[in-house]
Amino acid sequence: MAKEKQNPYEPVDASPVKSFFVYMLTRDIRLEDAILDLLDNCVDGILRTGAEKTAKDKKTPYEGFWAHIKFDRNNFEISDNCGGIPWSLHKYAFTMGREADPDRPQDAPGTVGAYGIGMKRAIFKMGKQCSISTRNEKDAYDVEISPDWTEKKGDWDLPVEPSKTPPKYQGTTIVVGTLHAPIADRFSIDREALQSTLQQTVETHYAAIIDKGLEIKINGVLAKARPVKLLFAPRKPKSTKTPKAIRPFMFRTKTEDGVEVFLAVGFTRPIPDPDDSESEQIQKRYAAVDAGWTIICNDRAVVYCDRTELTGWGEAGVPRYHNQFIAISGIVEFRGDSSKLPTTTTKRDVDASSRLYLQIKNKMRDGMRVFTDYTNKWKNDLDESRKYIEAGEPLSLDEIKVESTHLVFNATTKSVPPGEQYKPELPMPRKLESRQRRISFVRTVEEIRRVAEYLFGEAEASPSTVGEECFDLILKDAPK
Ligand SMILES: Nc1ncnc2c1ncn2[C@@H]1O[C@H](COP(=O)(O)OP(=O)(O)OP(=O)(O)O)[C@@H](O)[C@H]1O
Ligand SMILES: [Mg+2]
Secondary structure, eight states, rough: OOHHHHHHOOOOOOOOOOHHHHHHHTTTHHHEEEEEEEHHHHHHHHEEEEEEEEHHHHOTTTTTTTEEEEOOOOOEEEEESSSOGGGGGHHHHSSSSSOTTTTTTOOOOOOOOOOOHHHHHHHHHHHHEEEEEEEETTTTEEEETTTTTTTSOOOOOOEEEEESSSOOOSEEEEEEEEEEEHHHHHTEEEEEEEEHHHHHHHHTTTHHHOOOHOOOEEEEEEEEOOOOOOEOSSSOOOTTSOOOOOEEEEEEEEOOTOOEEEEEEEEOOOOOHHHHHHHHHHHHHTSOOOOOOOEEEETTTEEEOOSSGGGTTTSTTTTOOOOOTTTEEEEEEEOOOOSSSSOOOOOBBBTTTTTHHHHHHHHHHHHHHHHHHHHHTTTHHHHHHHHHHHEEEEEEEHHHHHTTTTOOOOOSSSSSSSEEOOOOOOOOOOOOOOOOOOOOOOOOOHHHHHHHHHHHHHHTSSSSHHHHHHHHHHHSSSSO
16 A cells, blocks of 8 residues: 555556457457458468469469368367468467568568458457467477466467477468357357358358369368359350340559459349349349359458448449349459458458548449449340340459450549549340331240250350241241
């Protein structure tokens, strides 16, 4: 007491209470997202190996790398051969948070790690005990987090030891134990549901990475890439009967910060009939489709098929998303230094307040308007519109980028940020003249394909092309 009186103003210890810190850290992240953070680290590991530069096949630079996830009531395990955590990084790797340190070497280009928290957050989200074993080059070491670590006041140190059983390959194994009860339940009682959401998320969000060759398995099940593809008119149409097809609206730019942005929005399928799009069956069928916007940062989709204001739907002259727009899909890619990309700390969302994102969103809306307008204009002649849409080929983002190099883009100096854009010339519906009447009728797909094969030697022609050709053939011979 006497001492306090002497100096009531000595500094207070404001260091965080560990258990509170850990609770705050893990509170707002979903288990699925925490697990994906661990996969992000695997990819960053691959990038550090320089595989992208040395790969024989530039399309599949991650070939030979794998990351395997397993979980059950007692443990979660992720192991990889993605290069390990370099000894030079080990202090940083286990610190909670990334400090702005001018002496820390720049990480490999394209890595997404930005906050220095992902791995630790994932571990503490799941359990209280963890063993990390890693090998990079000749360095192999283990780091152990014990169950009472969070309770031990003030002591933030983690023991590091030379690896007892160094892995043969360069990589990392993280095993989390003493699982929190709700997590153990999700890994056991809810296992099937969790497995399927994880599988689906990995297949959509990591599509570009899987396509580059990384093998991801969850409880032994291989994840297959499911990238969003937009219909794109081929440079050389398949046959002379192929009508002029539709290309996406595209925009590209590079910011002063060195972030490259590429945006494409277009159709993924023919516009559905308004009656059909209302039907419950169609709605169900389309519930899982790739309509909406997908935002990709350094190969990871951080937003997948969004149909809300977040991506410009229902804003500034763009209609709200409705089933009639089920055929419209867009992809925006940001590529560059991870700290300059518009993502949140979970990397499963776009930072909606980011200046760069808000600027690009203007372009997203410009592109979207082209296709919502088109959909509205063709409302009364969907059959005809299908001809144009179906003549396109489904292309992934990388394929679209390659094709785009053969097209003429116009500089958009007035827009912020300035860039180059390609605005497709879309076919407009023919107005019926007073002496014209529309013919429409329904036949089975098999019948239409049979007649198409008979008429054109290929079964893929659109139903309206087949119908018109039949009519014109008979018309030629019909007496005047
Ligand atoms: N399996 C792994 N292979 C290679 N490096 C890894 C692996 N796991 C973690 N690391 C590295 O350890 C460091 C710490 O990872 P952590 O996820 O905690 O933070 P970060 O990736 O830097 O940032 P963020 O919070 O944005 O994820 C990073 O440099 C990360 O790349
Ligand atoms: Mg990380």
